[in-house]
Amino acid sequence: MSKIEVRHVYKVFGPQGERVMALLRQHCDKAEVLEKTGANVGLIDVSLSIEAGEIFVIMGLSGSGKSTLVRHLNRLIDPSSGEILIDGEDILRYDEKQLQDLRRNKISMVFQGFGLLPHQTVLENAAYALLTKGVARGEALARAGNWLGKVGLAGYEAKYPDELSGGMRQRVGLARALAADTEIILMDEAFSALDPLIRSEMQEQLLQLQSSLHKTIVFISHDLDEALRIGSRIAILRDGQLVQVGTPTDILTRPADHYVQRFVEKRALQPLAG
Amino acid sequence: MPDIFLQFSFADSINQFVSWLVREYGDLFHQLTAVLLTTLLVPLEQALLALPPLLVLLTVAVLCYHGTRRKGVTALMVAGLYLIGCLGLWDKLMQTLALMVVATVLTMLVGVPLGIMMSRSQRLRWLLVPVLDVMQTLPTFVYLIPVLMLFGLGKVPAIFATVIYALPPLVRLTDLGIRQVDGDLLEAARSFGTTRWQLLFGVQLPLARPSIMAGVNQSIMMALAMVVIASMIGSRGLGEDVLAGINNMDMGKGMQSGLAIVILAIVIDRISQAYGQDGRLKKALRLKKTAGATA
Numbered sequence: 049m050s051k052i053e054v055r056h057v058y059k060v061f062g063p064q065g066e067r068v069m070a071l072l073r074q075h076c077d078k079a080e081v082l083e084k085t086g087a088n089v090g091l092i093d094v095s096l097s098i099e100a101g102e103i104f105v106i107m108g109l110s111g112s113g114k115s116t117l118v119r120h121l122n123r124l125i126d127p128s129s130g131e132i133l134i135d136g137e138d139i140l141r142y143d144e145k146q147l148q149d150l151r152r153n154k155i156s157m158v159f160q161g162f163g164l165l166p167h168q169t170v171l172e173n174a175a176y177a178l179l180t181k182g183v184a185r186g187e188a189l190a191r192a193g194n195w196l197g198k199v200g201l202a203g204y205e206a207k208y209p210d211e212l213s214g215g216m217r218q219r220v221g222l223a224r225a226l227a228a229d230t231e232i233i234l235m236d237e238a239f240s241a242l243d244p245l246i247r248s249e250m251q252e253q254l255l256q257l258q259s260s261l262h263k264t265i266v267f268i269s270h271d272l273d274e275a276l277r278i279g280s281r282i283a284i285l286r287d288g289q290l291v292q293v294g295t296p297t298d299i300l301t302r303p304a305d306h307y308v309q310r311f312v313e314k315r316a317l318q319p320l321a322g
Numbered sequence: 323m324p325d326i327f328l329q330f331s332f333a334d335s336i337n338q339f340v341s342w343l344v345r346e347y348g349d350l351f352h353q354l355t356a357v358l359l360t361t362l363l364v365p366l367e368q369a370l371l372a373l374p375p376l377l378v379l380l381t382v383a384v385l386c387y388h389g390t391r392r393k394g395v396t397a398l399m400v401a402g403l404y405l406i407g408c409l410g411l412w413d414k415l416m417q418t419l420a421l422m423v424v425a426t427v428l429t430m431l432v433g434v435p436l437g438i439m440m441s442r443s444q445r446l447r448w449l450l451v452p453v454l455d456v457m458q459t460l461p462t463f464v465y466l467i468p469v470l471m472l473f474g475l476g477k478v479p480a481i482f483a484t485v486i487y488a489l490p491p492l493v494r495l496t497d498l499g500i501r502q503v504d505g506d507l508l509e510a511a512r513s514f515g516t517t518r519w520q521l522l523f524g525v526q527l528p529l530a531r532p533s534i535m536a537g538v539n540q541s542i543m544m545a546l547a548m549v550v551i552a553s554m555i556g557s558r559g560l561g562e563d564v565l566a567g568i569n570n571m572d573m574g575k576g577m578q579s580g581l582a583i584v585i586l587a588i589v590i591d592r593i594s595q596a597y598g599q600d601g602r603l604k605k606a607l608r609l610k611k612t613a614g615a616t617a
Contacts, residue, residue: 163509
């Protein structure tokens with residue numbers, strides 16, 4: 049059984065869902081639907097399965113629906129149709145309480161914009177998930193402090209987010225997600241806002257942590273280098289449709305279409321990173 | 323000339339409604355008055371009057387310095403209050419302060435929850451916005467009359483009239499502050515399984531604090547503007563002297579207490595504003611500004 053399974057997920061933003069869905073089943077693409085109905089289509093018939101312990105990278109240009117897709121996995125966004133299974137359970141059937149448990153105990157998330165609370169210290173931010181779960185304050189802070197140490201932020205506990213650099217802030221975001229002690233971590237363009245040097249440092253650190261933690265990580269990126277470096281498998285999205293899923297070697301040696309080919313070619317022109 | 327206006331008046335029905343209210347529930351309202359007076363206002367007023375003025379001045383100094391961290395401002399505020407004492411208006415100042423405190427606390431108890439509810443429900447917003455507009459623009463004397471009929475003369479109707487007048491800005495600014503909280507932060511909080519209450523108390527209210535405090539500040543200022551009108555329906559304090567000054571053509575006396583009201587307004591304004599601007603957020607804003615300037 050796969051850790052996460054996405055089955056035939058469609059997402060249409062705005063009203064007139066039925067009409068749009070009908071068009072989509074007739075294989076209209078995103079641009080056609082927009083022209084005919086004015087509705088914005090996020091995802092079209094996306095199916096994929098993610099195995100426990102892998103780093104699964106979802107790649108695509110901006111507007112390809114990758115951030116929308118990852119938000120379906122913890123239901124920050126609900127699909128228009130389709131099924132999403134985590135450990136074999138359909139999370140779309142969850143009620144408020146079950147969904148809360150899922151978010152507290154099974155899935156945590158790291159955001160591109162960090163999403164840190166400006167009025168709380170680094171330590172309190174790192175402990176946010178634990179405090180939300182109701183872990184006693186002393187224990188929560190101790191555990192969060194431990195994780196801050198592991199991401200290299202020992203000594204910054206009493207600072208506030210606005211006193212840190214971007215890279216350090218994202219380390220806090222990472223520590224917060226790790227402290228939550230969930231099996232799955234979603235990372236939405238987690239390193240995209242960082243400058244290249246810091247970014248490759250963070251990638252390195254993520255791989256190091258993963259080698260001992262064996263989490264299931266769903267990583268969103270628009271950067272092929274990043275995807276190749278950290279991904280066990282890579283899925284490529286274009287205009288809300290899944291174009292190719294495969295290992296880094298698959299993507300490099302057998303690009304499924306012109307779109308993927310372009311990503312790969314662009315990379316070939318640059319010197320290899322790392 | 324043909325008359326295009328249909329003739330009707332709802333004055334009678336309103337009069338009947340108010341008389342009915344007084345007839346049926348007058349006792350209840352008077353009991354409410356008595357309770358508010360004996361449990362809240364009178365003890366507070368007596369406590370403030372019993373305090374040695376020096377202690378009050380010191381407290382203001384500490385509060386002001388703690389909030390603003392500026393010695394000059396603190397000295398000026400204390401000197402202003404001292405001047406009111408010199409003018410022989412200290413007791414009246416304390417009476418007015420007691421009225422302010424009670425009115426402000428009541429306004430906050432009603433206004434902040436109302437603002438929170440408004441930020442969550444589009445329908446309630448749709449309903450409340452016109453009501454708030456009316457509350458803000460209706461001439462005070464119009465609702466002073468029914469309030470008087472229900473609660474009698476004195477401090478309590480003055481407080482209710484003040485609350486009605488001071489409520490709208492607080493409700494509006496609480497609503498605005500909560501709706502302006504960064505959506506990315508709310509999403510991040512939600513992704514960790516935050517409940518609605520955790521979201522409200524852990525994220526929305528703390529981040530809306532500057533806006534809410536601006537609302538509190540506005541409410542206090544509006545409440546102070548009501549002091550003179552309140553004195554017309556028999557509340558004691560600084561407004562009383564202004565009124566007496568007007569009635570007796572005693573310009574000097576009126577001016578003195580008018581000045582005292584202004585000083586009190588400035589002192590409360592400075593202190594409440596200082597506490598509204600959270601030090602951390604202030605710093606963050608400043609950093610953002612300098613970053614924007616260099617970029």
